[in-house]
Structure formats: structure tokens, C-alpha cells
Amino acid sequence: MVFVKERESQAVRRGGRASRRGEIVAAAAGLLRERGLQGVTTRAIAEAVPCSEGAIYVHFKDRLELILAVLEVHLPEMLVPLHGLRERIGEGTVEENLIAAVEGLVRFQQRVVGMLCSLVSEPELRGRFRERLGAEGRGPERGIRTLAEYIAEEQALGRVSGDVDAMQAARGLMAGAFFHVFTEELFGHGDALDAKGMVRQAVG
Numbered sequence: 001m002v003f004v005k006e007r008e009s010q011a012v013r014r015g016g017r018a019s020r021r022g023e024i025v026a027a028a029a030g031l032l033r034e035r036g037l038q039g040v041t042t043r044a045i046a047e048a049v050p051c052s053e054g055a056i057y058v059h060f061k062d063r064l065e066l067i068l069a070v071l072e073v074h075l076p077e078m079l080v081p082l083h084g085l086r087e088r089i090g091e092g093t094v095e096e097n098l099i100a101a102v103e104g105l106v107r108f109q110q111r112v113v114g115m116l117c118s119l120v121s122e123p124e125l126r127g128r129f130r131e132r133l134g135a136e137g138r139g140p141e142r143g144i145r146t147l148a149e150y151i152a153e154e155q156a157l158g159r160v161s162g163d164v165d166a167m168q169a170a171r172g173l174m175a176g177a178f179f180h181v182f183t184e185e186l187f188g189h190g191d192a193l194d195a196k197g198m199v200r201q202a203v204g
Helices: 005-015 021-035 042-048 053-059 063-087 094-120 123-135 140-156 166-187 195-203
Strands: none
Touching: 021 042, 021 053, 021 063, 021 094, 042 053, 063 094, 063 123, 063 140, 094 123, 094 140, 094 166, 094 195, 140 166, 166 195
16 A cells, blocks of 8 residues: 655654654544544544644545555454464464454454445545555455465365365355444344354354
């Protein structure tokens, strides 16, 4: 993801104070949860920080840059447990390892699902979002591949049945995490997360 690093450096040098980028991202994230994408305006962000609207453009050239920055802030919720699978091949139990990964996926979705659903209703912004993530090779497919690679490695060790389709199992876990959070957000309630059940259904 491209951030305006040079502008940040210049802003710090000119003002003699720390960058306000983190405060702006936090304010945008809060507004996204409270008001949806349409409520995230430069004026609303500036009031929430508080800062001038011009200060926002020092760090972000447009709204898409800001949305991507919000996503990036929350990515560790998902990426840390997913990447941790590589270190857990043959360690612990497959069930425990995949449960930790699913719980990370759910935490990430809880942070961003409202924003992503709002994005669907803005065709121009949605198109640019697709182009950016496609150009950077990002998106849910990367997470699915990481899950599938882990499952395949455990199959090679005989810890997962060879009858399991690793890619389909990975897609099922990713889809299950999203659906759990989506229905919870839409209806305001839902069943408690059954990560163990999701994992057992995926890999047996």
C-alpha cells in the first residue's frame, strides 16, 4: 500500500511535531463504524481528531488512501495468526492451530465488514479499490492460500486426511468467518462463534 511518506516527513520537519496520521486513521475508523462510509468526510474527520481538513491531505491524497490505511491498521488481527500457521506445521494440534487462525479472521472482519459492505454501494470507489488491491496482489485470496498451504503441509505429515480438499477447506473457513460477522452485524446478534465446529467441518 502506498502512503505519502515524503509528505509526512516534510510535515514533521515543518511543524516540529509528530505526524498526525495515526490520529486521522483512528478517527476515520471510528466514523466508519458509527456512520458508514458516507459519513466519513474530511470535515467529520477533522472535527474528530481535531485538525484542519488540509492536514488530512498532507497524509492522504484521497478517500481511498484513507480507507486502505484503515484496513492496514487492522490487518495484524488476521495476518499474525495466519502467518503463525507456518511456524505451527507439525506442532500442537491441527484443530487448535486452525481455530486460532479462524478467530483472527473473525476479529479482522469485525473491524472492517461494515466499511467493506458500505464500499459496495459506491461504484466509483469500489472500482478503484478493486484495481488497487488487484495490482498489489492483495485480497482474501492471499489468506485462503495461506490456510490451504498449511492444511496441505499437515496432510503431507499425515495429520489431516488426504481426502480433504485443502483449497475448498480454506475457502470454507474464510467464508464461514465472514458470514458469522456479517450476520452478527446485520441483525445485531447471532450465535456464539463456533470456531471448533467450523474447523471440524472443514478438515474433519
